[in-house]
Amino acid sequence: MENRIIGMRSPLHTFDFTSPKQILFGAGRVKELPEIALLNGMDRCLVVTGHSPQRVAGVVEHLHESGIEIRLFSVLGEPAVEIVRQGVLYAADGGCNSVVAIGGGSALDAGKAIAALMRNDGDVLDYLEVIGKGKELAQPSAPWIAVPTTAGTGAEVTRNAVLFSSKERVKVSLRSPWMLPVTALVDPELTLDLPRSQTLASGMDALTQLIEPYVCSCANPLTDGFCLQGLPLVARSLRRVCADGHNIEARCDMSLASLLSGLALANAGLGVVHGFAGPLGGMLNAPHGAICAALLPHGMQANLAHLRREQHSTPNSSDIIERYHIVAQLLTGRNNAEPEEGIRFVQDLATELGVLPLSSFGMGPEQVDEVVEKAQRASSMKRNPVKLSVEELRGVYLGAL
Ligand SMILES: [Zn+2]
Numbered sequence: 001m002e003n004r005i006i007g008m009r010s011p012l013h014t015f016d017f018t019s020p021k022q023i024l025f026g027a028g029r030v031k032e033l034p035e036i037a038l039l040n041g042m043d044r045c046l047v048v049t050g051h052s053p054q055r056v057a058g059v060v061e062h063l064h065e066s067g068i069e070i071r072l073f074s075v076l077g078e079p080a081v082e083i084v085r086q087g088v089l090y091a092a093d094g095g096c097n098s099v100v101a102i103g104g105g106s107a108l109d110a111g112k113a114i115a116a117l118m119r120n121d122g123d124v125l126d127y128l129e130v131i132g133k134g135k136e137l138a139q140p141s142a143p144w145i146a147v148p149t150t151a152g153t154g155a156e157v158t159r160n161a162v163l164f165s166s167k168e169r170v171k172v173s174l175r176s177p178w179m180l181p182v183t184a185l186v187d188p189e190l191t192l193d194l195p196r197s198q199t200l201a202s203g204m205d206a207l208t209q210l211i212e213p214y215v216c217s218c219a220n221p222l223t224d225g226f227c228l229q230g231l232p233l234v235a236r237s238l239r240r241v242c243a244d245g246h247n248i249e250a251r252c253d254m255s256l257a258s259l260l261s262g263l264a265l266a267n268a269g270l271g272v273v274h275g276f277a278g279p280l281g282g283m284l285n286a287p288h289g290a291i292c293a294a295l296l297p298h299g300m301q302a303n304l305a306h307l308r309r310e311q312h313s314t315p316n317s318s319d320i321i322e323r324y325h326i327v328a329q330l331l332t333g334r335n336n337a338e339p340e341e342g343i344r345f346v347q348d349l350a351t352e353l354g355v356l357p358l359s360s361f362g363m364g365p366e367q368v369d370e371v372v373e374k375a376q377r378a379s380s381m382k383r384n385p386v387k388l389s390v391e392e393l394r395g396v397y398l399g400a401l
Contacts, residue, residue, distance in 0.1 A: 015220035017267050019157055020146075022183040025259065027248060030059055030147060030187040033100070034066030040143050040182050042098035044069040046091040048111035050103030051076045055149060055193060059102055071096055075103070078164035078171075079110035084124045087114035091142075099144035101181075102190075104202070105153030105162070105288060108146050113161035115144035116179050124163070129379065130172040131165055140178040149190045151241075151254035152202025152289050154209055154262020156184035162278070162288075170282035173379065188255035192246055199245060200353050201289030203238045203254055207346070208292040209261035210234065211300065213268035215323045216383040223268040230260035231330040235345075242353050269383030272375075272396060273299040279374035286361040293355040297347040298399035300324070304339055306386045320385045359401045371397050 024032065037045060047063065047070045049056055064070055071094040073087050091099070091114060099118070101111025117124055119139040125132040146156035155161075160175040191199075213219060214227035237253035244250070265274075273295045280291050304324055310317045321339060328342030329335055363371075372393045375381060388396070 013220070015222070015267075017220070017222050018159065018177055018180065019263055019266070020180045020182065020184045023157065023186070023259070024183060025186045025256065027187060027189045027252060029185060030190060031062065033059060033145065033147065033185060034063050034068060036183050036185065037063065037068055037098070037100060037145060038066070040098070040145075042068070042100070042143055042145070044094070044096045045098050045100045046071050046073055046087065046094065046096040046114065048073050048075060048087065048099060048101040048103070048107050048114065050074070050107035050149070056102045056190070059147070063100065075107050075110045077106075079106045079113065079161065080164045080166055081124050081128070082166070083110055084113045084117060084163060088117045091118055098142050100147065101144060102147040102149060104148070104150040104198070105155045108148060108153065108155035109161040109163065111144055111146070112141070112155070112179050112181070113163060113174050115141040116161070116174060116176065118142040124174065127174050128163065128172055129175060130377065131168050131170060132172070137176040137178050143182045145183045145185060146181040147185045147187070147190070148255070148258070150194055150198055150202040151188070151191050151251065151258040152205040154206070154258050154265060156181065156186060157259060157262040158266040162281075164282060168282070170374070171278050184259070186255050186259050188248065188252040191251050191255060192248065194245060196242055196245060198287065199241050200355070201287040201293060202258070203234065203241065203289070204293030204296065204350070204355060205289035206230070206254065206258040206261045207234045207238065208273050208296050209265045209270065210257065211296070211327055212271040212273060213261075213264035214327060215303065215320055215385050216269045216271050217385055218383050219268045223264040226260040226264040228326070228330065230257040230264070231327060232333075233257040235331045235333065238349065239353065270380040271299065271384035272303065272381060272388060272393070275378040275381030275384065276371065276375045276397060278378040278380060279371060280358070280363070283367075283371070284358075284361045284363055290356065290361075291358070293350055294358045294400045295396065297343050297350065298396045300343045300346065301399070302388055302392045302396045303384065303386055304343065306388060306392060310386070357401055358397075363401060365398060365401065368394050368397055
């Protein structure tokens with residue numbers, strides 16, 4: 001591929017970048033967990049797991065054998081506001097000074113929110129955006145370590161916890177730079193026994209989280225680097241992990257892609273697909289990644305069509321179209337691929353791997369007004385590269401049905 005510099009949008013462009021203090025990546029590295037915990041003074045841990053705690057029983061046992069006092073807390077469903085309250089009380093009752101969260105996005109986000117509320121007074125709603133008071137955290141979170149067992153959310157390196165409110169039926173974020181873990185420990189071996197459906201959903205989430213930050217309005221040269229590294233990994237390995245979950249090479253690719261996607265989205269933002277996925281996640285019972293997967297080609301299509309229309313009137317449009325070009329080239333592996341071919345690649349991948357439309361989760365055209373109205377208010381929508389009209393947003397949702 002030609003060497004093109006399109007990272008900086010203007011010579012005056014400034015940016016921030018934050019990440020956990022430490023990121024450890026590699027097959028088999030979960031055995032280092034007790035040592036890292038103790039190095040950080042984490043000798044009384046609330047261990048937050050997902051709905052299949054048996055998948056990580058060996059890791060928990062290893063923590064226990066190392067002399068760390070642990071209290072187990074399983075998050076069975078969505079990381080709901082009530083679950084966070086229960087976790088905080090349970091941690092206080094056990095005298096816990098820290099959190100180890102081992103699991104998928106739900107367990108990591110629950111652990112992240114619990115660690116924040118262990119050190120900050122008041123109720124979780126005081127700090128929640130959109131439906132709560134949106135107060136800033138006054139204190140850093142209790143030290144916590146993130147150990148993902150899926151490859152997709154990147155929640156191990158993001159500074160927000162997506163929580164579900166059963167009252168409003170919506171998913172919203174608790175957000176603060178103080179919510180980053182002391183260590184993100186990413187061991188692809190922990191994903192080897194992940195069922196195919198979760199492998200696919202989380203993998204499509206990673207893909208979405210590598211495309212949206214790359215084209216979004218706050219992309220920066222560091223996040224660009226992560227996206228450019230991550231996209232080819234998904235292109236070469238998502239099919240492979242879906243065909244054979246025990247392919248460790250492909251699992252390593254997807255774990256790395258997920259980690260890179262988390263670093264990108266945490267520092268650049270997302271776009272229209274996540275703008276819809278937030279409210280839809282509260283309205284229907286489907287994994288976040290499955291929702292993103294259904295929406296992704298339609299979100300890309302709407303953005304690209306809008307950009308093509310504006311190309312001659314808005315100076316920035318050509319730069320973003322060029323970014324869609326590069327996405328297409330990295331996904332297809334062909335230097336001459338047009339932006340539309342990137343969309344086709346995503347569509348074909350979704351069809352081939354059996355991504356379900358939103359209608360299979362019970363959504364229909366009659367909800368279009370409600371969904372679009374909620375999506376417009378979602379925080380992810382603010383970073384979409386273009387401001388899509390209500391008509392364009394309706395098209396994205398209806399296309400994904
Ligand atoms: Zn996502």
